[in-house]
Amino acid sequence: MSKTSTKSHILMFPYPAQGHMLPLLDLAHELHVRGVPITILVTPKNLPKLNTLLAKHPSINTLVLPFPNHPLIPAGIENVQDLPPNYFLPMMYTMSELYNPILEWFKRHKCPPTAIVSDFFLGWTQGLAVELGIPRVVFSPSGAMTLSISSTFWRDLPGIGNGDNENAMFEFGNVPNSPSFPWWQLSPIYRNYRQGDKQSEFIREGMLANLVSWGMVFNTFDELEAVYLDHLRKHFGVERVLAIGPLQPVKGDNDAERGGSNSVIASDITAWLDGCPDHSVVYVCFGSQAVLSNKQIEELASGLELSEIQFIWCVKDPTMGLKKSEYGVIPVGFEDRTKGKGLVIRGWAPQVLVLGHRAIGSFLTHCGWNSVLESLIAGVPMLAWPMGADQYVNANLLVDHMGVAARVCEGAGVIPNADELAQELAKSVSEHNIKRRARAVELSKAALASDKEGGNSFKSLDTLIEDLDHELAVKNAVIHDQNNII
Ligand code: UDP
Secondary structure, three states, X not given: OOXXXXXXXXXXXXXXXXXXXXXXXXXXXXXXXXXXXXXXEEOHHHHHHHHHHHHHOOOOEEEEOOOOOOOOOOOOOOOHHHOOHHHHHHXXXXXXXXXXXXXXXXXXXXXXXXXXXXXXXXXXXHHHHHHHOOOEEEXXXXXXXXXXXXXXXXXXXOOOOOOOOOOOEEEOOOOOOOOEEEHHHOOHHHHOOOOOOHHHHHHHHHHHHHOOOOEEEEOOOHHHHHHHHHHHHHHHOOOOEEEOOOOOXXXXXXXXXXXXXXXXXHHHHHHHHHOOOOOOEEEEEOOOOOOOXXXXXXXXXXXXXXXXXXXXXXXXXXXXXXXXXXXXXXXXXXXXXXXXXXXXXXOXXXXXXXXXXXXXXXXXXXXXXHHHHHHHHHOOOEEEOOOOOOHHHHHHHHHHHOOOEEEOOOOOOOOOOXXXXXXXXXXXXXXXXXXXXXXXXXXXXXXXXXXXXXXXXXXXXXXXXXXXXXXXXXXXXXXXXXXXXX
């Protein structure tokens, strides 16, 4: 049995982006089933995203605070999923306006939470936790390799002020396997850092504050990233670094509705997949945010057609700030010509459900960390087309170290070559991909074992609760002693 706790009460605070919220809510479920009282902090427009979790666990509390306005964020938008990708920074900044409202809420609350678990983009909550005298646990929705690299650049500021040579290489010699990346592949939040600039310094302070937190939990597992987890412990001296993943959707839930409302009926997709041979279909999806230009879509569509493979392709509509005529348009006639061969899903796809189907043979992905983990859980090898954020690092891990993906394209604006793409797509569902598929299956077994009772991630969650309870017991004993002295 997992250890239960009735002592610690955790305030969980997600950063409002789909890829950040989904795994944090899965973690809330895991903690709650272990008996930990949970309160989740969201702004009003994000409250519906908790529906599935709250339906399952009505005793989870919510703290709903008004969204702090930001001049760049239009009224009514409270999640970066509805904004262009470069809005991550204003969102990070504006969320910190919640510092005082949270502080006030704690003061008013008779039995306030005894710990905070908050996203790594909410580094300022470290100061808040210190002021409240409670531990803060950083939740990383990205992998430990990414954090090893980003912690290095935020600490040492390599390349800042050296001009903008996009192709200058940056080697992270201290990080295991010494990965290196050209400047253009480093996080745009970092590349836009300007020394002395208020927002830039705020971000840096937050990222460095993560490293002095009480602990960090990662949505990853040891077999995938042990060396990087160890690096964070030893090189950065973070006291507790725990792999608690891969977090999985709440069991018994309708996977089809995870994170969004599907534009197609899930049972129609399953029925179509049921008619396809094992490992024969390529699933194409680039996460919750990336939107392809019409030129990219044209080449991808040609690649799919030329490859003659079966496919499911999820196409996103343009988000705010993108010209409707220049993005997300599927070439006329494509769907008719590929009828029977492929399915096009416009909008939100039931990704976990699709990846878990035996007919899926490979996944053309932008390498968002959640997509990566979902693919690994399903034992599906990947075709990597990283486009930004941590995705180049993830592709490096998957292609160069784990042998579970092939790199087919790089860059958000890059237009792939249809012929080359067609070859890679066809290879990915042929016997040429046997090695990568075998590796994916190995990692799937390791991932699932890690989550099971007795597995490393399962035990790490128990350790987290145990340590938080211990911390609380020590604090209560000190308060008790002080009261007795007085
Ligand atoms: N997702 C989905 N349907 C879609 C697009 C995305 O279910 O049509 C889910 C996907 O399963 C994953 C998350 O949204 O859990 C996307 O997170 P990821 O880290 O892969 O990429 P991001 O959206 O953060 O770029």
